[in-house]
Amino acid sequence: MNEVIRTMMAHRSIREFQDRPVTDETVRDIVAAAQCASTSNFVQAYTIISVTDKEKRRALAELAGNQTWVETCPLFLVFCADLHRLDMTCTKRGREIVRGYTEQFIVATVDTALIAQNTMLAAESMGLGGVYIGGIRNDPQTVCDLLHIPDRVYPVFGMCLGYPDDSPEVKPRLPLGVVLKEDEYTGDDEELIGTYDDVTSDYYKRRTSNKRDDSWSQQVSELVSRVSRPHMRAFLQRKGFEMK
Amino acid sequence: MNEVIRTMMAHRSIREFQDRPVTDETVRDIVAAAQCASTSNFVQAYTIISVTDKEKRRALAELAGNQTWVETCPLFLVFCADLHRLDMTCTKRGREIVRGYTEQFIVATVDTALIAQNTMLAAESMGLGGVYIGGIRNDPQTVCDLLHIPDRVYPVFGMCLGYPDDSPEVKPRLPLGVVLKEDEYTGDDEELIGTYDDVTSDYYKRRTSNKRDDSWSQQVSELVSRVSRPHMRAFLQRKGFEMK
Numbered sequence: 439m440n441e442v443i444r445t446m447m448a449h450r451s452i453r454e455f456q457d458r459p460v461t462d463e464t465v466r467d468i469v470a471a472a473q474c475a476s477t478s479n480f481v482q483a484y485t486i487i488s489v490t491d492k493e494k495r496r497a498l499a500e501l502a503g504n505q506t507w508v509e510t511c512p513l514f515l516v517f518c519a520d521l522h523r524l525d526m527t528c529t530k531r532g533r534e535i536v537r538g539y540t541e542q543f544i545v546a547t548v549d550t551a552l553i554a555q556n557t558m559l560a561a562e563s564m565g566l567g568g569v570y571i572g573g574i575r576n577d578p579q580t581v582c583d584l585l586h587i588p589d590r591v592y593p594v595f596g597m598c599l600g601y602p603d604d605s606p607e608v609k610p611r612l613p614l615g616v617v618l619k620e621d622e623y624t625g626d627d628e629e630l631i632g633t634y635d636d637v638t639s640d641y642y643k644r645r646t647s648n649k650r651d652d653s654w655s656q657q658v659s660e661l662v663s664r665v666s667r668p669h670m671r672a673f674l675q676r677k678g679f680e681m682k
Numbered sequence: 683m684n685e686v687i688r689t690m691m692a693h694r695s696i697r698e699f700q701d702r703p704v705t706d707e708t709v710r711d712i713v714a715a716a717q718c719a720s721t722s723n724f725v726q727a728y729t730i731i732s733v734t735d736k737e738k739r740r741a742l743a744e745l746a747g748n749q750t751w752v753e754t755c756p757l758f759l760v761f762c763a764d765l766h767r768l769d770m771t772c773t774k775r776g777r778e779i780v781r782g783y784t785e786q787f788i789v790a791t792v793d794t795a796l797i798a799q800n801t802m803l804a805a806e807s808m809g810l811g812g813v814y815i816g817g818i819r820n821d822p823q824t825v826c827d828l829l830h831i832p833d834r835v836y837p838v839f840g841m842c843l844g845y846p847d848d849s850p851e852v853k854p855r856l857p858l859g860v861v862l863k864e865d866e867y868t869g870d871d872e873e874l875i876g877t878y879d880d881v882t883s884d885y886y887k888r889r890t891s892n893k894r895d896d897s898w899s900q901q902v903s904e905l906v907s908r909v910s911r912p913h914m915r916a917f918l919q920r921k922g923f924e925m926k
Contacts, residue, residue: 441685442807446715446800469862471690473855475799476814481902482856487863494865522869523860524906530872531903540918540925541819541911547788548838551795553861555719556690559803563686570720575785586866594792611717612726616767617797618713619731621738622830625766628774658725659775662768667785671926674784681784681925682915 445563450608452567453507455600460513464564472556481524483546484553487516487585494584498596501580502573511598513566516574516581517554519546521590521678537590538680550594561599571596578673589678607645610637612654631655689807694852696811697751699844704757708808716800725768727790728797731760731829738828742840745824746817756844757810760818760825761798763790765834765922781834782924794838805843815840822917833922851889854881856898875899 439447469486477483489495492509498516499508508514521535521542528535536542554570561568574581574596581593611617613634616627635653642652674681683691713730721727733739736753742760743752752758765779765786772779780786798814805812818825818840825837855861857878860871879897886896918925 440807442689443711443715443804445686446718446804449718449720451720465862466858467687470855470858471687473858473861474690474693474852476693476695476802478814478816479902479905480853480898481905482861485861485863485867487865487867489865491865518867521906523871524902526869527875527899528903528907531899533903533907535903535906536909539909539912540915542906544791544819544838544914545816547791548795551792552799555796555799556803558720559800560687560690563684570722572722572789575788586868588867588869591867594788608718609724611714614710614714614717617717617726617729618709619729621731621733621735623729623731623762623832623835624830625770625832627767631771654724655771655775658723658768659772659777659779661723661725662765662779662786663772663777665780665783666789668783668926670788671784682912 445559448608449562450606451569452602452604453569453598454602454604455511456603458512458601460566460600465513468557468560468564471560472553475552475556477549477552478545481545481549483520483524484550485518485520485591487518489514489516489585497584498574498581501577502571502596503576505571505573507569507598508571508596512600515557515597515599516585516593517550517595517597518587518591518593519550521546522588525590537678538682540681543679543681547594554595554597558597565601566599567602568597568599571598575667575670592674592677592679606647607641610641689803692852693806694850695813696846696848697813697842698846698848699755700847702756702845704810704844709757712801712804712808715804716797719796719800721793721796722789725789725793727764727768728794729762729764729835731762733758733760733829741828742818742825745821746815746840747820749815749817751813751842752815752840755842759801759841759843760829760837761794761839761841762831762835762837763794765790766832769834781922782926784925787923787925791838798839798841802841809845810843811846812841812843815842819911819914826921836918836921836923850891851885854885
């Protein structure tokens with residue numbers, strides 16, 4: 439097993455951090471490596487905002503659902519899907535960007551996720567740990583107000599990073615046969631998912647902290663049967679992502 | 683520089699491959715490592731379809747804009763954002779999944795991109811190379827027909843993988859100061875982007891193959907001033923992604 443595979447397989451979300459800063463040099467090294475991720479037609483449709491201001495951190499932690507680690511982590515990054523830079527670049531070249539298509543939303547969102555995953559892994563390879571914060575989409579307009587995020591840019595998620603002060607167990611993933619198919623989508627994996635429910639149930643019972651009686655099917659079925667962030671469409675439309 | 687950072691920084695798109703198969707064991711190792719990527723609330727909202735059937739490959743290569751490497755690469759993966767599995771899981775638990783929200787579309791799309799970037803990097807760490815194929819969104823309905831992709835699942839992009847038979851130069855990315863901001867979005871990077879245009883222009887003139895007279899600003903401004911894949915919204919709506 440090589441170092442890249444080993445780093446990936448050691449991933450778990452870290453929410454408690456040592457009182458040790460992440461230097462600017464480390465941040466730059468991480469992001470410079472992360473930038474090498476693929477990008478759709480080279481557009482690089484993302485901007486990362488590192489939030490150092492304490493008041494902004496506190497506000498972000500609260501709107502993300504009182505996730506205290508957003509306030510306390512040494513490094514908090516907000517990953518934004520960004521069509522504004524391309525818009526300005528067009529204008530300077532005497533052209534006009536096409537606006538509002540769903541395809542552009544997909545391109546910018548995927549580009550942002552690719553650089554983010556490289557960021558997480560680069561950080562982990564340097565001894566850091568972290569967690570994605572989808573919770574900033576609870577109130578994306580306030581995130582934009584706090585960070586002066588303009589139209590045609592939206593905050594996709596945040597990321598807490600720092601040197602771990604916790605070592606939770608790695609969470610077992612769905613059996614490979616459930617997520618990897620050959621030549622066609624086949625969906626009836628009842629047996630494999632049943633086995634996986636036993637595995638996750640066992641994991642939740644045994645893990646060191648936050649033990650509970652749960653399984654994957656139980657957990658996700660409760661989650662996805664509740665409406666989550668119904669404001670996203672209207673928010674995105676106001677920001678110039680019309681999804682036409 | 684550690685091995686993870688080194689692997690990231692060596693990334694370039696590979697479209698020519700040695701006549702050497704990627705074994706099933708290698709594919710399984712790659713995807714098992716990739717699965718360890720973060721996933722929103724543990725939903726794991728993705729399915730990867732490996733396309734081995736020659737006729738399907740040919741059809742995909744053609745609809746992706748005659749990208750012959752889609753047909754000829756040893757391994758071709760289609761990454762799908764998948765809410766169907768969650769839907770079935772809900773039904774089995776006597777619940778009903780909430781449907782059609784933009785938020786769910788974002789969750790599934792981001793989850794898919796995160797596992798994909800791990801897949802690319804895991805493959806690269808094992809000596810393979812590859813390229814993302816956004817071109818399958820040229821005709822996503824035909825992709826669904828070919829691979830029997832059901833409602834509430836959509837193909838986000840493909841990925842060609844194999845042992846490289848080509849070694850293109852690494853493409854320079856935007857200056858760090860353009861993509862990494864502190865505490866607020868600031869957009870006027872005219873000078874940095876000007877410098878970057880010189881760098882990319884130089885890169886395009888000097889690179890070994892496919893030399894051209896171009897720069898980043900020129901390239902992307904031409905690209906984004908043309909409508910791309912205007913069918914995506916209607917396609918997604920038909921597939922149960924209503925974007926409400």
